[in-house]
Amino acid sequence: MTVGASLATVLRVDVRSKEFRFCVLGPLRAWWNDTELVLGPPQQRAVLALLLLHRGRAVGVGELVDGIWGTEPPTAAVSVLRTYVSRLRKLLEPDRPVTGAPRLLVSLGDGYALRRDAVVGDIDLFEDLVGRAEARRVAGDDLAAVQLLAGALELWDGVPLAGVPGPRAEIERRRLEERRLAALETRLRIEVDLGGHARVLPEITALYEAHPLREALCELFLVALYRSGRRAEALDVYERTRRTLAERLGIEPGPRLRTLYAGLLSDGPGPVEVFGTEEPGPGGSSGASTSGGDTTGPPATGGTGGPGPAFADQAGGPEPDFDDDGAVGQDDPARPAGVVRPSQLPTDLAMFTGRRSQLEGFDALLPHQEHPRTALIGLISGMAGAGKTTLAVHWAHRIAHRFPDGSLYVNLRGYDPSASRMEPGEAIETFLVALGIAQQAVPEGLDAQAALFRSVLAGRRVLIVLDNAADTEQVVPLLPAAPGCLVIVTSRSRLSGLVARHGAHPLTLGPLSAGESLELLARRLGDARVDAEPEAARAIVGLCARLPLALSIVGARAALHPDFRLADIAAELRQDHGSLDAFSGGDLGSDARAVFSWSYRALSPEAAGLFRRLALHPGPDVTTDAAAALADVPARRVRTVLTELTGASLLIERAPGRFDFHDLLHAYAAELAEAEDDEPARGAALLRMHDHFLFGAHQASMVLDPFREPIPLPPSTTDVAPLRFNGRAQATAWLRTERYVLREIVAHAAAHGFDAHAWRTAAALDVYFNRLGYWHDLLEINTGALWSARKLGSVTGQAYSLCGLGVAHSQLNHAAQAREHLEAGLDLFRAAGHAGGQARAHRGLAYLCNRTDRRDEALDHYARAVELYRSEDDVSGEAGVLNQVAWTYILIGEHEKALEHCTEAILLYQEQDDPYGEASTQDTLGYALHHLARYPEAIEHFELSARLFHGIGDRFLEADVLSHLADAHLATGNREAARTALGTALARLEELAHTEADVVRRRLRELEPDQAEPGG
Template identity: 40%
Template sequence: MFQLRLLGPVELVVRERTVEIGPPQRRAVLAALAVDMGRPVAADVLIQRVWGVNSPDGARRALHAHIARLRRLCEQTAKDGGDVQLCLVRRSGGYLLEAPADQVDVLRFRRLADRARETGQKDDERAALLREALCLWRGAPLADLGGQWADRVREAWRRQYVDATVAWAAVESRVGDPVAVIGPLTDLLDEFPLVERLAEALMRALHAAGRDAEALDCFATVRRRLAEELGADPGLGLREAHRTILRGNLPAPDRRPALRETSEPVPATPFPAPASPAAALWPGAVPAQLPMGVRGFTGRGDELAQLDRILVSAALQPSAVVISALSGTAGVGKTALAVHWARHAQESFPDGQLYVNLRGFGSGGSVLSPAEAVRGFLDAFGVPPARIPAGLEAQTGLYRSLLAGRRVLVVLDNARDVEQVRPLLPGAPGCLALVTSRRLLTGLAVAEGAHLLTVGLLSHGEARVLLTGRLGAGRVSAERAAVGEIVGRCAGLPLALAIVGARGAGRPRLPLAALAEELRRADNRLNALDGGEATSQVRAVFSWSYDALSPAAARLFRLLGLHPGPDAALPAVAALGGLPVTTAVALLAELVGGHLLTEHAPGRYGFHDLLRVYAAELVAARDSDLDRRSATHRLLDHYLHTAHAADVLLTPQPHPVPLPPARQGAAPEALADHEQAQAWFTAEHAVLVAAVAQACADGFDSHSWQLAAALTTFLDRHGYWRALAALQTTALEAARRQGDRAGQAGAHRGLGLAQDRLQRGDDARGHYLLALELFAALGSDAGQARTHQHLARMSAARGRHQQALDHAGHSLKHYRAAADRAGQSAALNHIGWLRAQLGDHHQALAHCRQALDLARETGDLNGQAHTWDSLGYIHHRLGRHPQAVDCYRQALDLFHRTGDRQSEAAGLLCLAEIHRVTARPDAAHTAWIRALTITDELGLPDADPLRVELLSRLGHGAGSGPRRPGVRSR
């Protein structure tokens, strides 16, 4: 008995023993013959299948050799197997492989699948046949073969496998446990995420197993994938499966007339539908007020899935009125989403769909009153005017009576506040109210149990799909770069994207690059997003939200247009407005509730780019020059004084350069220790880098270079060297414009440090020497000490240890003159390490131990870390491995605490070297991996010496010896 297996790696099995076929090309020849089992295959066809269309000159000779070997293999197999019927013969026109169809897995698979499709089969028989067919698969067909022909065969056979799996899932769900098919379908959908019939089968199986929420999640995921990758909506089958699930939870009621003479029993539904006296009066009206949906609606898979889940969960709480409130910033597409979903779900509400635009945010202040809205609903139900009572309360009572016993969807669009909505909510179960608003309607969740859903900006992929739908795939593909810029500058705001799409569609010959250029001009961006009428003008739409603010909140929103971004913490916002923190909290809550700001992390606020542009326009137009400059001054004072205090905590300084007092209202943050300083810099460094540039641009030159100086240590330790270089270039410009030599000296030192870290040694040395010259002219011992320290590290890195020792000696002398004991510790540690490089290990120990005492005395954690690191190095050179390991572990703990990532990686490399020489390869490998991970996170290039050494160690098990890229920078 034998089997020729193609549904997986190509295998020949005789009496449960796998026979060696030979090299890949021979297996490919066997497979190329087997797919046409019983039919001759021409030699040219075989060559093309195995070697491709551009076959080498020797392909025909190689084919003949493989055929000869395969023929002998078939003969030997028949001899060994006795009853084996496998033969390879020459026929006119080619070669023919013969074997019983049931002994070739792919042929047996097809035969079983065909039998399962025959009419007259019972479901249990059909399920058994398909189950047996699917069990023949051992993985991807022809898994060990490459080439275009094998790829085409795999693709075709996998389609057959998908078809068989879908068919099996359908019958298995009917005759057995639907849970059994969920796992295989899920795995297959992961492999083929865009095959809709797989998703449909999985949804139906989940539904049959009572897992409707998962089924709806599956639909949302596939819908999102189709939109992002193909720009398409789900097909009919998938949509019908979705509707089936919704109907399964919310079955359509008996569609008998509402007017009835007797009280007939009503079939049970998830929403009990008691008889309605009011419905008996006006039986014929079934309102259908939903507006037309947005053409080419795209994205929002997660939000649509949440709404679907709310609809399904309504069936589980039939005694409650279901309310969902969508909120989001102006132009984000709340109405489009609500209408799109409402039209999708309208079959679940056969008694009607009501819609009203409450005009809570619109031009002219024409907010629709609840009384007007209720009257419109009564008209929609056909209530004669003479029968409508006077007064809002009575009209609301009649409206709710009409809804009792019916299943109606009520869409309340563009609500201003909770009070406008409450009279319009249904009063009896069976209905669903969908509310949209620019404000977060928390009151509805508290009192009415509403589900709150915030509608965010579109992702980059969703935005591209939206533009593709408006402009056409060809045009978008032809100008990918321009489309990418348009998407970015529209900030994911659907309204903005729709306006640009409409402008582009209306001018088909206009290059999209021209539209991108319009948006690129910051002062023109909102003008470029003008669709010609109020509802299609981004500026006008934003204004409706802004006009609803209280005067104090409106002022704060405008002032936030002065903030450099990308976001702002609560204390900074308070400083910008010159407000107590408690007042700022209340105003920020109003802005967040109106979706003019987002609180994306606790205590941190931001808005998308277009709202930032709008706020900047407003503050320029409505606030005086004095008010704007005062607000900016307060903000920069807040950042500068807090950063200065944080820098002193990171690097102890005996006599930090004093700052002018902060302006009233600037309120710097109080930081207690090193950890708080580290955390503050981590949270704010992107804002501070932007603030340096803004300070320079707005003429606050002192703030610019002083803030850059305060940021230098943090940016250096965390590897933000390109940002540091840009920052110090701006600082140098500001200091030169101001004529401040101290600022220029500090900027040159910072630029030298950044260029040094970026492996630009000549540029670094030039800046260091300029800094040294300026610090000497100023009589600044502290500045000279730190610059000599940098030069010492550079010289050591180039192997010039005596020159480095001279710079380190100058550094120690100047630190002593400045009475900077933490600086003296750094210089002594550097001298000790350099002594060790020169082989004077006992002098090195003495210097480093003195350095450690001073670092502990001053509480300098980073100084302690570097000194422990040097002590580890010295003990290693002296052969004291246990002491070296202990020192390195002390250093690594402190480097991690202080955030000095590059030094932590260098210390791990040295620790790994000790593990290697002491025959602990696993520990060494772990340390190398940890170090390499840190260099990945820092973004170090492969040419960096530290990465070179790590890659060498991991690739070859040994390198050139432990390296330290430098010692501490202060």
């Protein structure tokens, strides 16, 4: 279309301000400034493609090796990969000095990333246009949406990533093609809605012929034919689709397609009205408006509304206002502000083989879901190593398109050797957050959490995978009531209670058939190699008991040594008489060890040692840096060793730089550690691990709050290199990804005699866990920390732990417990003569008083805290309290007094050169001025606060202040300035993939020009 073409052309011109441009929606091409680059050999192009498609996120070395070469990497794959990276750096930055650091292709962790600020590509333009089209469609401007989608589709130049080799490129090709088809279907759907069915019918016909299994496309074809007066042809198309689905997939058409068919058969108006509902947007999800409810900003006068999610920590930020349920702000945080469509399924196994009859059996369940009374439950049980998780994930990917509201996944760790079984409440909490519920709004108690989970899922169609369940009791609270949902459960147990009481459809998974086992080997080793030694291949299958885990390990080892004869491999397995019968009983016996030991003995000594050390880690997964600490080797060296372990299928890289075991392999590694390493060696490894996490947590805490009083740390007795963070964003990212590990680390330290590490690690985590609302975690880690501190007889440790418990109980509205713990902590800090600790406890008590409407008592505690900070010349602590005093006066309604204390606090923060504290207080000052209706002044202070947070790199609090700024602009009647502020806030939240983005997006829609009242 003319408009779309001109739009795409304009965008291509606009991106010339970027140094580096690329195209993946066709052959891979790249330009530096205006010069097209010669991208080198195919594998080098594959490296570039993977980095580009990760959009600035780091890609681990192991992931790159697997993505480029699959199961048959060259012997020196890592070395070759680094050569490609070096060549790409020279290619992409020709003006970089030889000794200069890379600016574009940078090293991050154990991998590489392409910085996004100087890069733009056709995929970015495509996604931007599709997103804008969806926004225009929500606003009711269908014609503009069609034009934007046409422009997006014109960016395509053939097969995506044409000429790029490797299994990962093939996966990305399919994903990109799916995005194109979704956008094309949406454009055609809108055009049919606009009455253009006759014009687009030839295009729909050709698309249907090319993709006869796409039910959404068939729906579109039926409606276009019907509206063109061709009902009989529409009926023929339905029958053809039904037969195709049955023959190729063994399934019946979905409910919407059957409803359309019924409309065609009736004497009524046909499928027109049905087609007009629940239409997918450009990305395949609902395109209906999600706005609803108010987003109330600061009131002009009076009131007690808080300035959004700032927290009562030691950084001096204002305290939030809480309603009776402990929820922040005036909106209901337990109701998602917009449609959140989680997509949590692990990556499907590219080498998946067999299980056809089981898949067909499960597929046969789906048609019965048309009018269910409850959610459908599929249960996969079976012996360890039988491939339950692999089958569940593969089937989930195969049917995910039937669940438009997203997919959820959790590993319940029911048989984890470290006994770190996941509690149902913890799983529900992660699901609720993924579904858009604010962390702070997750209630206490399993019953309340399960009820909220069921409520959130009501009316939604979500696919849920509950992996590795221990028993029925662990699963039941996680079951939705929504009839449109499907739950897939895996367990070594049969979970008869789930079948009897909840109607689960059971499937007991045994070993692969002999044919499937040979097919798996052929996929790993190549048909030619298996066909050349058929007897040896069959012998290997028998010796591995046809179990996928064992076959994968043997296959990986054989693939890494293409010169090994299969007969020799079978002979070596026979030496250990490996039948793996012990798998069937759930215990790892001598026969099960045969296959594992065969791969273990082939490891280098360094890799074998790391394999044993990793079993000491409490989980749930381990990073490259933690592995380096356990092994006592540099991180750059341990990456190579980890690659050796993943290449041997003895370790799984779940995410870039994050590894875990199959639980059987974890048990085997633990057994080896017990047998081959003496107690001093194991103890030294554990000490290095706990040093790594203690010093890492401490460093992250100091980066987040550089002016807080440091926690006294013991001198390190190991050579562990402490982690270093370049800024708040990096420290926060580490804490976020390590959250569950850190919780396990504190518990492990308390249980294994590392008591000094336990309470100090917990104390270092309080700022982050409190700010992010992880209050149940605060309770858990400080309970263990208090136990350890008491064992040590450490008065200071007990005081810190008690204060941590007090803060957590305050946030959870346990006023009596909070006061008891905080007052006990205050007494211990007094006994120790610890002035800073006493001030900390007084601040906690003041916050509790504000939570329980005892403002005068809060001011008394703050006054005592100020005295204590002044006695220690702690200017930052004093400033933080003054900011909190100002906020207390705002709660009382004495805004002039609030201004006085804000001004004093800002001067102290400026004296300390503390931009974070000043930014928080400028926000409080702007809020007080807003309440006094001094809007121009409020705007100045909000703008200054936002600039300071931007300079610090705190995108979340910058967005929070920008929302306050928008409220101030609205109070002056300047809707355009408010839209600008909210637009910037939305961009910041989208950078973080934060759920608050939906709130801001809704407010922006409400401020659209066509939403304004006449004359407004």
